[in-house]
Amino acid sequence: MNIHALTTGAVRVKHSFLFPSHGPRRQLDLFLPGAFSDPLPIHCWAIEHEGVLRLVDTGETASARNVPFARMEVRREQELPAAMAAAGLKLDEASEIVLTHAHGDHIDGLVHVRGRVLINETELGFLGSPTARVMRRALRQPLPPGFAPERLALDGGPFGAFPRSRTLSDDGRIVTVETPGHTPGHISVICVDDSGRHVMLAGDATDTLEQLHARRADAVAPDTDVHVATLETILAHCAEHPTVYLPSHDPGSAGRLATAATVHAGESPALVHD
Ligand SMILES: [Zn+2]
Numbered sequence: 001m002n003i004h005a006l007t008t009g010a011v012r013v014k015h016s017f018l019f020p021s022h023g024p025r026r027q028l029d030l031f032l033p034g035a036f037s038d039p040l041p042i043h044c045w046a047i048e049h050e051g052v053l054r055l056v057d058t059g060e061t062a063s064a065r066n067v068p069f070a071r072m073e074v075r076r077e078q079e080l081p082a083a084m085a086a087a088g089l090k091l092d093e094a095s096e097i098v099l100t101h102a103h104g105d106h107i108d109g110l111v112h113v114r115g116r117v118l119i120n121e122t123e124l125g126f127l128g129s130p131t132a133r134v135m136r137r138a139l140r141q142p143l144p145p146g147f148a149p150e151r152l153a154l155d156g157g158p159f160g161a162f163p164r165s166r167t168l169s170d171d172g173r174i175v176t177v178e179t180p181g182h183t184p185g186h187i188s189v190i191c192v193d194d195s196g197r198h199v200m201l202a203g204d205a206t207d208t209l210e211q212l213h214a215r216r217a218d219a220v221a222p223d224t225d226v227h228v229a230t231l232e233t234i235l236a237h238c239a240e241h242p243t244v245y246l247p248s249h250d251p252g253s254a255g256r257l258a259t260a261a262t263v264h265a266g267e268s269p270a271l272v273h274d
Contacts, residue, residue: 001173001193002048003201005246005254006083008059008109009074010039013249017069018207020219030069030219039073040249042105044080045201046089047191049169053090055097056189056201057248058109059083067139069219072105080109098168098176099149100203101183102127103141106248110144120178121151123185154178154187160198161237179205179234181227182218188234190243197260198243205234208250209263238263 014036016029044057062076084091091112099107099119110117126132127143136142152166154176159165162177173192180186182204189201206212215231217224237243242262246253255261 001191003191003193003199003257004046004048004087004089005257006044006046006059006080006087007078007254008042008044008061008080008083008105009072009078011042011060011073011105011249012036012039012071013207014069017219018211020217026219026224036071040207040251041254042072042074043246043248043253044083044106044109045189045246046084046087046094047174047189048089049174049191050171052095052169053093054168054174055094055113055115057100057106057203058097058113060105061108061111064104064108065140067141070105080112096168098152098187098189099123100188100201100205100248101186102143103183103204104144106203107147108144110147117149118152119149120176120185120187121153122178122180123183123187124149124151126184152176152187159190160240161233163233179203179230181205181221181223181230184222184226186230193244193260195260196242197262198237198241199257199260200234200237200243200245202234202245202247204248205230206247206250208247209245209252209256212245212247212263235263235265239265 014034020026042060044059047054060074064072095115097117154164154166156166164178166176168174176187179188191199217227221227245263
């Protein structure tokens, strides 16, 4: 199995996005003036296994609009086709594309792909809700043209600490697991690599490994309790299985993939709860 970190440009996010306040200011602060982070990568991932090339997410495109709490830094020559070429891969050969969730910096690159596209049925249901429609319009973040993914039902029972999962590869070494919080139907993809480590392509389950250890809900999660419960589940999984934890925007993710650095409970900082 070969897993490749692809980078489709960068994003700067508000400090209040990475380190939200508690209570009503958690989301309000996103729309007030505030400092922005250094550029964070916009990763998506390619998995070569058993002669099949899969993608997890598709990255951002140059035409993406900024939102009040995120500024995109993506040039055309950084979009998915170039990112695939840089990894020595042919985009035409990607036959299955799994989306962790339906935010622009994960799905806008769909305009470049032709394979089968899968998304959690819960996420697809949420996308049709009035709340999601209003937010897409207010933030001017339309779904990409031709957006028509297939529904993925996570009906395969538990996988490690995760209660709901669905196997993607015939040999069971590539598995989607339900990681709700950042969005209601967010999923992650776990690849059991050739040495038995679990490489977790975590989308926006958190922005960083630090956020996972801190068990800190993010600023956009509709329900912070759901998000924190997912972070506890991920940490429980990491305690059971050596896990390389790779969020899409963590500047440390590509390095951890390259060195197969696993999550250790001892790295946890003091619990940060309100
Ligand atoms: Zn997101």
